[in-house]
Amino acid sequence: MKSFDFVIVGSGLTGATMARMLADSGHRVLVVEQRDHLGGNVADALHSSGVRVGLYGPHYFRTSSEELWRFVNRFGRFHPFEAEVRSRVRGRLENWPVGAGYIRRTIGADWTPEFRGVPRNFEEAALSMMPRSIYEDFVKGYTEKQWGAPATMLSTALAGRFDVRADDDPRLTPTRKHQGVPVNGYTALVENMLAGIPYELTCDYLRMRTAFKARKALIFTGSIDAYYEFQFGALAYRAQKRSTDYHADADFVQPCVQINEPDPAVPHIRTLEWKHMLPEAARRRVRGTVLTRETPCSVQSRGDVPEYPFPDVANKALYQRYRALARQEPTTLICGRLGEYRYYDMDQAIARAQTRVRQLLEMQPWAAKQPSRLVPAGA
Ligand SMILES: Cc1cc2nc3c(=O)[nH]c(=O)nc-3n(C[C@H](O)[C@H](O)[C@H](O)COP(=O)(O)OP(=O)(O)OC[C@H]3O[C@@H](n4cnc5c(N)ncnc54)[C@H](O)[C@@H]3O)c2cc1C
Numbered sequence: 001m002k003s004f005d006f007v008i009v010g011s012g013l014t015g016a017t018m019a020r021m022l023a024d025s026g027h028r029v030l031v032v033e034q035r036d037h038l039g040g041n042v043a044d045a046l047h048s049s050g051v052r053v054g055l056y057g058p059h060y061f062r063t064s065s066e067e068l069w070r071f072v073n074r075f076g077r078f079h080p081f082e083a084e085v086r087s088r089v090r091g092r093l094e095n096w097p098v099g100a101g102y103i104r105r106t107i108g109a110d111w112t113p114e115f116r117g118v119p120r121n122f123e124e125a126a127l128s129m130m131p132r133s134i135y136e137d138f139v140k141g142y143t144e145k146q147w148g149a150p151a152t153m154l155s156t157a158l159a160g161r162f163d164v165r166a167d168d169d170p171r172l173t174p175t176r177k178h179q180g181v182p183v184n185g186y187t188a189l190v191e192n193m194l195a196g197i198p199y200e201l202t203c204d205y206l207r208m209r210t211a212f213k214a215r216k217a218l219i220f221t222g223s224i225d226a227y228y229e230f231q232f233g234a235l236a237y238r239a240q241k242r243s244t245d246y247h248a249d250a251d252f253v254q255p256c257v258q259i260n261e262p263d264p265a266v267p268h269i270r271t272l273e274w275k276h277m278l279p280e281a282a283r284r285r286v287r288g289t290v291l292t293r294e295t296p297c298s299v300q301s302r303g304d305v306p307e308y309p310f311p312d313v314a315n316k317a318l319y320q321r322y323r324a325l326a327r328q329e330p331t332t333l334i335c336g337r338l339g340e341y342r343y344y345d346m347d348q349a350i351a352r353a354q355t356r357v358r359q360l361l362e363m364q365p366w367a368a369k370q371p372s373r374l375v376p377a378g379a
Contacts, residue, residue, distance in 0.1 A: 010221030012040020014336030017353035031199035042186040062176035063347035075192035078180030084256040099168035123151040125159035142262035155311040221336035237306035
């Protein structure tokens with residue numbers, strides 16, 4: 001049996017941040033990862049053309065926190081990158097989020113949101129922010145493809161990620177102070193975060209629980225339902241099927257990194273052109289370009305990669321049942337996007353992981369006679 005102060009399951013940003021902080025505070029840490037690479041959902045790989053491709057979708061790093069920006073820059077240089085997204089509507093590529101110019105052109109300057117009152121579902125929440133035609137052209141088809149469910153069944157909380165612009169700024173998130181992409185990619189960033197910390201790849205902790213002993217605490221950043229052997233049933237996730245093509249003779253195919261396809265008749269949901277994410281000098285060295293199409297699907301079997309927690313009431317309630325079990329394990333912390341069954345942007349995942357470590361070191365539940373609980377507050 002391998003014995004460490006902390007055994008951390010998962011080498012995504014949550015596990016890597018916690019491992020780094022715990023190791024920096026003098027603890028012996030082991031990271032166990034089921035995949036054959038580090039980085040979790042942010043992992044990437046270099047295509048033979050020199051284009052870096054995200055293995056599990058595109059990742060645009062954004063934060064307005066100086067502390068967080070300093071933290072990630074400790075592990076790799078970022079080059080400035082602000083994502084631009086267009087949506088294909090009636091054959092034209094329009095800015096996403098929808099800009100004021102498009103609304104003036106198609107609706108006029110005077111418009112009021114379609115829905116008034118307290119929204120009960122995603123459709124109502126979206127219609128309280130935008131005219132119906134914008135909702136139908138840009139949002140409804142995209143959202144229903146993404147979740148494989150009617151927009152009226154989905155949570156109002158999803159609408160928090162949408163906005164209708166008062167200007168025509170084409171940037172996806174213009175208000176975030178620091179935006180970029182690691183020059184050497186996210187996998188290298190996570191490798192640097194784990195420098196000097198032992199890790200084991202291709203090791204599914206759940207199949208080898210007894211092989212590891214955590215003297216202080218076990219930190220599990222995989223799916224909470226899997227940890228409890230799906231005893232109440234499986235939490236629903238959406239995933240993506242990805243197909244990647246190399247276009248040897250094209251310099252660029254798209255005007256920007258991401259083209260959304262809200263038309264319900266088109267099966268895929270978006271196309272990424274990775275070359276846009278490279279620093280200018282690296283772009284010039286690449287011949288051709290690499291594109292990935294993403295088509296949403298449900299997680300059906302254990303081999304599928306769970307990506308987005310399903311935003312409805314039934315799954316929220318199911319998660320609460322698992323969380324109640326986790327509360328009874330004083331020296332186990334189940335956290336991260338899969339452990340808390342919650343979408344976190346990268347900066348949020350890192351910030352949350354940092355908070356968890358500070359709480360752990362303060363509470364020291366392993367030292368107490370009556371260990372206090374480690375379930376994330378407010379999860
Ligand atoms: C498609 C997509 C696009 C995104 N784009 C952005 C973006 O542009 N900007 C942004 O800020 N955020 C983005 N995110 C969010 C970002 O991916 C997450 O914030 C981040 O990955 C969270 O890291 P994590 O460590 O919590 O989870 P993960 O990265 O999923 O890490 C969990 C790790 O645990 C491992 N694991 C699970 N079970 C076991 C087990 N039994 N044994 C061993 N290992 C195990 C997994 O293999 C995985 O490596 C995106 C998310 C998705 C799904």
